[in-house]
Amino acid sequence: MKIEAVDLFCGVGGLSAGLRLAGIDVRAGIDLDTSCKYAYEKNINAAFLTLDVAELSGADIIKLYSPDAKKVLVGCAPCQPFSMYTGRYRQNETAQDTDKRWNMLREFARIIEEVQPDVVSMENVPRVAVHPAFNSFVARLEAAGYKVTFQKVRAQNYGVPQRRTRLVLFASKFEEIELAEPTHENSPVTVRDAISSLPPIKAGEVHAGDRLHQSRNLGETNLRRIRATREGGSWKDWDESLQLACHRKPGGKSFRAVYGRMNWDEPSPVITTQCLGIGNGRFGHPEQDRAISIREAAVLQSFPVDFEFVAPDERVNQLRLARQIGNAVPVKLGEAVARSIKRHLDQHQKS
The missing domain is CATH 3.90.120.10 (DNA Methylase, subunit A, domain 2)
Structure with missing residues (x-):
């Protein structure tokens, strides 16, 4: 089975590097920050496309996949709008400014609706789950036929030498995806x-x-x-x-x-x-x-x-x-996401 991924908001490629470690073929990374291009292409060995997600169409992304591949679309929409730290300093922000900050999550949902990948994954700060923009994102995926799950994940439980808690979301056209079992829950990397x-x-x-x-x-x-x-x-x-x-x-x-x-x-x-x-x-x-x-x-x-x-x-x-x-998404956390997706697609293929 051929599994291919496209990484939106890819940055220097932490999530893509984790996908590659688990054996998923990363076809391209997409980000507006041109300063990430060298690192991404050098280490991920995939194209870095300097594109505004808001101006992308589903057709642009579909052509990046092979016709016979299982399609995975991953991304880490910029988390600053949902961060507890940055939120303290935006007390005077207008509703219009806030709407612009949340727009990338809406664009991510739109692209998923247009591409209809087999599997979607998103990583973000845990506080994203309390925002209406996130609830709308989940509702749009469910309306498009996806089984959506999300949970808080401690990165140190998967070999990241750092106390970092993130929200990991999965969406599948087939069944709910379970996150792979922790590898370092009782023996964190120091x-x-x-x-x-x-x-x-x-x-x-x-x-x-x-x-x-x-x-x-x-x-x-x-x-x-x-x-x-x-x-x-x-x-x-x-x-x-x-x-x-x-x-x-x-x-x-x-x-x-x-x-x-x-x-x-x-x-x-x-x-x-x-x-x-x-x-x-x-x-x-x-x-x-x-x-x-x-x-x-x-x-x-x-x-x-x-x-x-x-x-x-x-x-x-x-x-x-x-x-x-x-x-960046910690590489080892990205690898755990990828292992979860691979196991899910393997089980689906066998059934």
Whole structure:
């Protein structure tokens, strides 16, 4: 049985990489962010199409599949509209602005209706499930004849060395799809397992053998702060001379992870788009006096250590790469999604 997938909102290809690991043939990735093109095509070995999903037709996507293949359509519609973190800062957003932010989910539903793939999967933040836009998305798929299921999934249960909870949705033309059983529920991959073999570097240093193994420079005060922070600790380890004014306020006590170091023997915290700065969360290396490097962030997202994000002649843009890596679907979670789809289609074929 030939199974082929097209990946909408593909980014640098975390979900596509997971599909390929499980043996699903990825035909193309579609995204508006042209800076993802090199990484996607180099590592996924599939075409990256710089297209606006809102301007795509079902016919455009149908022609990407082989005529005799089982068609899988996957995607991670941009999650910022549904995020608890970003939602706090949009109190003055108009209804029209909000509608635009949710539009990609509606476009995803439209494309599914036009393509009629055998299987659909979507990954997003768990809070998406409380929004009317998501309820409408599910209703449209069910009206189109799909059996829809969705659930919260802990990425660390599937070999991702990171505490990351996501919503995974499946829709099938045949029967409900069950998520594959956890592989690491009782033995999570730790920060030590993931990154301890990478060579030590200093803050601001670029490793000669891997230019993505670089961390942001730190000023003298922040160097003193990270040196005063124990493994797994935070700003609460410092004396008052190093603390910021906000830390001394009652509300500052809630930001326990800011300027924190990771624990060696636990999964990392969520790798966000701000993961290269020690002031943005618990992104300090467990023992080296610096924030995690770009390569370490990628490995904690379960990208292979040799995943190529930047062309050889291209300058390394730390902020752009942090955004791409933080927004990606963890590869191992993508692999679990793919295994679930393969098992489902195999069972359907046998029956």
